[in-house]
Amino acid sequence: MHRLPIIAFNFATPALLWGLALASAPIIIHLLNRRKFRETQWAAMRFLLAAVRKNSRRMRIEQLILLAVRTLLLLLFVLALAQPLVEQLSAFFQPARPTHRIIVIDASLSMGYQARDAALFDRARETARGIVDAARQGDAFNLVRLSNLPPAVIVPTPAYQTAKVIEEIEQMQLPHGRGNLLACLEKTEGLLKTAPDLPQKEIYVISDFQRATWTTDSPDDATRLKGILRRLGEAGRLVLIDLGQPEAANMAVTSLENVDSLVTTTRPTRFRAALHNYGLxxxxxxxxxxxxDEKLVEQRAVEVNAGAEIIEDFSYSFTSGGEHRVEVRLQADRLPLDDQRWLAVPVRERLRVLCVNGRGGSSAAGRASDFIELALSPFTDSNGPARVPLRGQIEPVVVNEGELQSLDLSQYDCVIFCDVRLFTDREARSIETYVRAGGGVVWCLGDQVSAENYNQTLFRDGAGVLPARLGDRRGDPEKRDESFGFDPGEFLHPIVNAFQGNPAAGLETTQTYAYLQTVLPARSRAKVALRFDSGDPAIIEAQVGAGRSVLIATSADERWGLWPLWPSFLPMVHEIVQFAVAGRTGERQQLVGEPLSAVFAAPAIDVDVSVMRPDGQAEPVRITPVDALSQFSFDGTVTSGIYEVHFGHPLSRTELYAVNCDPKESNLVKLVEEELAQELLPGVEHEYETSWQERSDAAPLTPAAHRGGLTRWLLYAVLYLLFVEQLLAWDFRKGLWLLCPPVLVFDLMTRMRRAA
Amino acid sequence: MENYQKYLNPETLAQLHGLELQARLIVEGYVSGLHKSPYHGFSIEFAEHREYVPGDDLRYVDWKVFGKTDRYYLKQYEEETNYACYFLLDCSESMLYKSEASAVNKLQYAQLVTAALTYLVLKQQDAVGLATFDTGVRNFVRASSHPSHLKQLCHVMDVSPAQGETSLGPILHDLAERIRKRGLVVIVSDFFDDLPTLMLGLKHLRHRRHEVLVLHVIDPAEQDFTFVDPTLFKGLEQLPEQMTEPRSLRKAYQREFEAFLTQLQRGCRDLHMDYALLRTDQPLDVALRTFLAGRASRLHRT
Structure with a gap:
């Protein structure tokens, strides 16, 4: 191993070292003094002689010591003038040169933990203030926030005025996001270069060193992190100030979801909350x-084992449609920020479903869409003359394919195409716009479907709305010599999820005689919800823009199979529609830091959109055109809660968005000092403290950055020796006390013994 | 009226010539400085019979006169009028030392003191004798109370050269034998001599029942040792020279010197002798006061 020398001197002005010759001056003066003296007659010679006889030995030693002190004095003085640059030196020499200090404050959610007297974040700010207050003249500061929310760097240019930095610290608020360690430290490393005139760097990291923040997911990131920390440690003094609380207990609501993807007023909605106890x-x-809607509807007491998570189910029936806010709140603990979770629930009173019929017919259920329509809205009494549809949540509207062109699709929540022969480019474009703006489409196939036209106008090699390329037909519906059943696999997909453990629904016993084989494009986002037992996909869904597109590979009437007559058909249609319309209500649940966004049809570009934060502050949002649509995006989600998005005329509606904390922040397990040193800072020189104080007892300094401290110390030594020299010349014994304190102790003891 | 008090200052006196004049000025200066002499009434200037008044000490009544005249007269100061005061003046080489701080050397100072006291004593019509000495007795003037005696004594002092070493012990033995009549012996010297032999000499004087007043004349530098620079000290009285760093030696020297002073003072006290330390930078009234105070105490003792 290469060993560095303990001390390596380099002199800024080596020429001044000639001054070392000065050190011989006292010796020369001493020698000259022996030749140059006064003469005097002296009467009381007998006393003088007696004194000399008794003290000559002592006087000679004293003279030698005095001579040595004087020589050393000049020696040190010359060395100090020569300005030694200390390449590497022990901690003894403290520099007083202006320092570039970068303060990194952890602003992740876990810093909201209420320690004994204040939140950790407040303590971190207080600590940062202390560091800034202790600044010396000429020190420069940068302030960095360890957070995944912008801005990461609060004081980007080195600030020499401490008042400004303190003001920034005072104004810092704790966002509810996570800490993005890598990005933050990379920015910190970049800041090191912003003050090239201050070679002395100090980096303070004030954090709770939560494991979730300070460990990385991938080995690559871990290597990068170690690399950055090593470079920071080499660049200057790296101080880690740990405010974390060991074994801090915390309980959090880690998730809240509505079990039903479509919420209507007709049936109770189930909510599922996960409560996790992170304590011991x-x-x-x-x-x-x-x-x-901010009213307490249910309250219960829970018990959670240490480290366990429980699921609590709630049920609630909405009486009116519109936007509703749902909140699960846990009795507050030390970290209150993660004790509540919100859900924005758009409740629909009625779904409008457009069924586009590709094949007309006069007989009962002769049209391609008849079974679908019946499944969507069953009649109350099929025998009666007045067939009144059941007042349900879905309101089907049936049109023929020719009418498609004249309809405004955006009036409907879902469009189901039943055995439509072909689509023109214009139709395809309008359907695509509708889907991308959040609409849902379901494609049911049949005899008339032209696979070639579908692939050309709708699939467009994966760029269109159709989730898969259509291929050849399999099976013969006329002969019905081959039948295919459904294979739901593990019932993982939401569409088939309801059939799990419910064999009476008859999903697996459904028989189909023909279907179109489909080919999923490579790297497609499309998912297969259900397969035939031959292995080919039966139902494929894909997200297109904000909307969803569902392809059913077989027909929705009785021509290609018995499915529409089977019990599984009706629930399946409802599940498919519910799934397809989910895009209509949009993604309303986000984590802190993720943007809120929604897509509208073209005219929305003229709409004024503003977002009201949970704290009541409204903020206008810019709308950007995306292809033929308009999109709004709001990325100021710094705190958790319900955000209200107001759309002005002509849309004139309000949507609610729930922004929640990342549950990873709730786990307060932290890295202890040893783990930090071993896992993150192996071989990196750093200081670890649990509270900050002005360094009077500062730990060793890192090399290279600390130059010029020696000159000061040399001059101190010169001053000290000057004083000692004067004292020695005046009263040698007292001078000796100062030069060698044990002599003082010895003298005092002697005196005390004499007194005793 | 001329301010005589300034003549108590050795610096002023050093500017004057003639020891006699100096002596007179000193005494005038001293006496004029006293509002009322505490010694008034006991001085020798009233050395005559005085009629008894009630309250007078009966011990001083002259019974012979009473026998003759049947009147009470006080026979004051009969002893004093016959009192002989001998001054022993050290004229050794060491007395020549003069530091920068003082205006006169020790010998000059001793001469001033001697002359002043001589003047005072003669003015009181007592007899004064003088002996100057170095290694041996150089001059010896018998005691006389004649006013013109002052002139002779001053002359002797003026012409006595400073030379040789001090060897007080033998000299004191010698003088103790020479001075027959019991009286006051004032020794003015720096006493840089072997202390045991000196003490023996003093004891001899005391044995002869002389009152002894020791006036120890030293230069301030000898006590304070104020030298700073390296100095070559050349010994007077054939002592070797010594090169030294005075600053570092000061304490040791002062210890030696103070030990010497203490021993001398203790010796004098043991022998019931009056002792006064005279520094040549001090005004002369110290010597006069010591002398007169000694006289007063002796009067009270007898």
Whole structure:
């Protein structure tokens, strides 16, 4: 191993070293003094002689010591003038040169933990203030926030005025996001270069060193992180100030979802909340509340074992449509920010479904869409003359394919195409616009379907709305010599999920005699929801823009199989429609830091959109055109809660968005000092403290950055020796006390012994 | 009226010539400085019979006169009028030392003191004798109370050269034998001599029942040792020279010197002798006061 020398001197002005010759001056003066002296007659010679006889030995030693002190004094003085640059030096020499200090404050959610007196974040700010307050003249500061939310760098240019930095620290608020360690440290490393005139660097990292923030997911990131930390450690003094609380208990609501993807007023909606106890002790009697539209609707006490997660199901029936806010709130603990979770629930009173019929017919259920229509809205009494549809949640509207061109699709939540022969480019474009703006389409195939036209106008090599390329037909519906059943696999997809453990629904016993083989494009986002037992996909869904497109590979009437007559058909159609319209209500749940966005049809470009934050502040949002659509995007989601998005005229509606904390921040397990040193900073020189204080007892300094401290110390030594020299010349014994304190102790002891 | 008090200052006196004049000025200066002499009434200037008044000490009544005249007269100061005061003046080489701080050397100072006291004593019509000495007795003037005696004594002092070493012990033995009549012996010297032999000499004087007043004349530098630079000290009285760094030696020297002073003072006290340390930078009234105070105490003792 290469060993560095302990001390390596380099002199800024070596020429001044000639001054070392000065050190011989006292010796020369001493020698000259022996020749140059006064003469005097002296009467009291007998006393002088006696004194000399008794003290000559002592006087000679004293003279030698005095001579040595004087020589050393000049020696040090010359060395100090020569300005030694200390390449590497022990901690003894403290520099006083202006320092470039970069303060990194952890602003992840876990810093909201309420320690004994204040939140960790407040303590971090207080600590940062202390560091800034202790600044010396000429020190420069940068302030960095460890957060995944912008801005990461709060004071980007080195600030020499501490008041400005303190003001920035005072104004810092704790966002509810996570910490993006890598990005933050990379920015910190970049800041090191912003003050090239201050070679002395100090980096303070104030954090709770939560494991979730300070460990990386991939080995590559871990290597990068170690590399950055090593470079920071080499660039200057790296101080880690750990405010974290070991074994901090915390309980959090880690998820909240509505079990039904479509919420209507006709049936109760189920909500599922996950409560996690991250502490080391069992929690009992903690109250959890369900609030809808800020009103308490249900309250119960829960018990959670240490480290365990429980699922709590709630049920609620909405009486009116529109936007509703649902909140699950846990009795607050030390980290209150993650004790509540929101859900924005758009409730529909009625779904409008457009069925486009590709094949007309006069007989009962002769049209391609008849079974679908019946499944969507069953009649109350099929025997009666007045067939009144059941007042359900879905309102089907049936049109023929020729009418498609004249309809405004955006009036409908879902469009189901039943055995439509072919689409013109214009139709395809309008359907695509509709889907990308959040609409849902379902494609049911049949005899008339022209696979070639579908592939050309709708699939467009994966760029269109059709999730898969259509291929050849398999099976013969006329002969019906070959039948295919459904294979739902593990029932993983939401469409078939409801059939799990429900064999009476008859999904697996459904028989189909013919279907079109489909080919999923490579790297497609399309998913197969259901397969035939031959292995070919039966139902494929894909997200297109904000909307969803579902392809059913067989027909929705009885021509290609018995499915529409089978019990599984009706629930399946409902499930498919519910799935397809999910895009209509949009993605309303986001994590802190993720943008809120929605897509509209073209005229929305003229709409004024503003977002009201949870704290009541409204903020206008810019709308950008995307292809033929308009999109709004709001990325100021710094706190958790419900965000209200107001769309002005002509849309004139309000949508709610729930922004929640990342549950990873709730786990307060932290890295202890040893783990930090071993896992993140192996071989990196750093300081670890649990609270900050002005360095009077500062730990060793890192090399290279600390130059010029020696000159000061040399001059101090010169001053000290000057004083000692004067004292020695005046009263040698007292001078000796200063030069060698044990002599003082010895003298005092002697005196005390004499006194005794 | 001329301010005589300034003549108590050795610096002023050094500017004057003639020891006699100096002596007179000193005494005038001293006496004029006193509002009322505490020694008034005991001085020798009233050395005559005085009629008894009630309250007078009966011990001083002259019974012979009473026998003759049947009147009470006080026979004051009969002893004093016959009192002989001998001054022993050290004229050795060491007395020549003069530091920068003082205006006169030790010998000059001793001469001033001697002359002043001589003047004072003669003015009181007592007899004064003088002996100057170095290694041996150089001059010896018998005691006389004649006013013109002052002139002779001053002359002797003026012409006595400073030379040789001090060897007080034998000299004191010698003088103790020479001075027959019991009286006051004032020794003015720096006493840089072997202390045991000196003490023996003093004891001899005391044995002869002389009152002894020791006036120890030293130069301030000898006590304070104020030298700073390296100095070559050349010994007077044939002592070797010594090169030294005075600053580092000061304490040791002062210890030696103070030990010497203490021993001398203790010796004098043991022998019931009056002792006064005279520094040549001090005004002369110290010597006069010591002398007169000694006289007063002796009067009270007898």
């Amino acid at each position: 002790e069992r929690v009992t009697g903690r109250v959890v509340e369900l609030r809808v």
